Amino acid sequence: MANLAQAYRVSADVDTISDDEQDGISHTVALLVDTQHARAKPTGDGVILIDGTRIDIVATGAKAAADLPDDPIKRMFILSH
DSSP states (O other), rough: OOOSSOOOOOSSEEEEEEEGTTTTHHHHHHHHHHHHHHHHHHHHSEEEOOSEEEEEEEOOOOOOOOSSSSSSSHHHHHHHH
């Protein structure tokens, strides 16, 4: 459990991650379209379920500390995914 000093932003979607080294995002989209009857988002990085729920698939992979942004909010976003 974590307590935030302040809210970052409200969103109306569900975020998930996929290692995109092996084309993981397109495989995840195809799986959700096939098994959940979802529609692929036009951007190709997620799906919309039948009930309208948006699932965004955030690309992830190995990152060296030197490659992370200096901005603490952006760094926290990357590290949390």
